[in-house]
Amino acid sequence: MYKEIVGDDKKYLNWLAQNPDGYVVNCLTTKDDYRVLHRSDCRSINTLISSASEGGFTERKYIKVCSSTVEGLKKWSVDNGAKEQCFSSICKHCxxxxxxxxxxxxxxxxxxxxxxxxxxxxxxxxxxxxxxxxxxxxxxxxxxxxxxxxxxxxxxxxxxxxxxxxxxxxxxxxxxxxxxxxxxxxxxxxxxxxxxxxxxxxxxxxxxxxxxx
Incomplete structure (x- = not known):
């Protein structure tokens, strides 16, 4: 139902290309309280800003959790210790x-x-x-x-x-x-x-x- 992508921006960008209607949780590698829900087509999680170097999506301090449904990402969040609040926030643009x-x-x-x-x-x-x-x-x-x-x-x-x-x-x-x-x-x-x-x-x-x- 969900896929964690760590340390592989190419794999992550390929997933986005294949799942334009999917959803992504952007979180820290520590999987702490920062778990922001996005749509696959959100520029903030599919396009690097001009000043950023390659690898910024999954190869440094962030990982991406991907699913075709929000329910899949809720399951990931529960599997990783969430009790009540599955996401820390939802992207305002999305x-x-x-x-x-x-x-x-x-x-x-x-x-x-x-x-x-x-x-x-x-x-x-x-x-x-x-x-x-x-x-x-x-x-x-x-x-x-x-x-x-x-x-x-x-x-x-x-x-x-x-x-x-x-x-x-x-x-x-x-x-x-x-x-x-x-x-x-x-x-x-x-x-x-x-x-x-x-x-x-x-x-x-x-x-x-x-x-x-």
């Missing part, structure tokens, strides 16, 4: 990323549910929706958007990118529907409304272009 992913997954589920209701029910909700996306703070600001707006925008597009006019590049694994992304023409962060009149369904390329092109 916590933020986990929270953002959870918010994304929850909203995706709401959109899926909104897509399954009949069109008249969805339009009734849209008629009573004022378009003001309420924000909430989860380390960063996210917006509580209407899943009905997303579902209706995707239905309007009917699998065709509303910018380039090409078919959606692939279908979703979850339900086989054409994969397009809903973009706000006037960003919510600039007081744009979360309404059908301010949304457009885009293929991933056009969506990236809208943000970064």
């Amino acid at each position: 916590m933020k990323k986990d929270q953002q992913q959870q918010e994304f997954e929850k909203f995706a589920q709401l959109v899926a549910e909104a897509s399954k209701v009949n069109a008249s029910t969805r339009k009734d909700k849209l008629n009573s929706y004022d378009g003001v996306a309420r924000s909430k703070v989860v380390e960063t600001i996210v917006y509580s958007r209407s899943p009905e707006v997303v579902a209706e925008t995707l239905e309007r597009a009917n699998g065709i990118c509303e910018e380039c006019g090409e078919d959606a590049p692939f279908n979703r694994k979850s339900d086989g529907s054409p994969y397009l992304e809903v973009h706000h023409v006037i960003p919510l962060s600039q007081s744009g409304l979360d309404l059908l009149s301010n949304t457009i369904a885009l293929c991933p390329n056009c969506h990236r272009q809208a943000h970064f092109g």
Whole structure:
């Protein structure tokens, strides 16, 4: 369930490359109270700072304990003397990323549910929706958007990118529907409304272009 890597940075970096969705505990060679939990893709445990020499991950005062699951690392911690607190702390950057992913997954589920209701029910909700996306703070600001707006925008597009006019590049694994992304023409962060009149369904390329092109 877990793997201790001591004195072998190459082996450690290979493990990271093979387990991009895994987890790592960074601890001292003494296995004392410093046991910080990270995600595999956290820069603080996969990229040496410019002033550091090679070998800093596992070949000097630190070791790394790796697992595909957090439960595996909890077991390691208990096996090595932890009684109540398995980790001394959790990396703040990794916590933020986990929270953002959870918010994304929850909203995706709401959109899926909104897509399954009949069109008249969805339009009734849209008629009573004022378009003001309420924000909430989860380390960063996210917006509580209407899943009905997303579902209706995707239905309007009917699998065709509303910018380039090409078919959606692939279908979703979850339900086989054409994969397009809903973009706000006037960003919510600039007081744009979360309404059908301010949304457009885009293929991933056009969506990236809208943000970064």
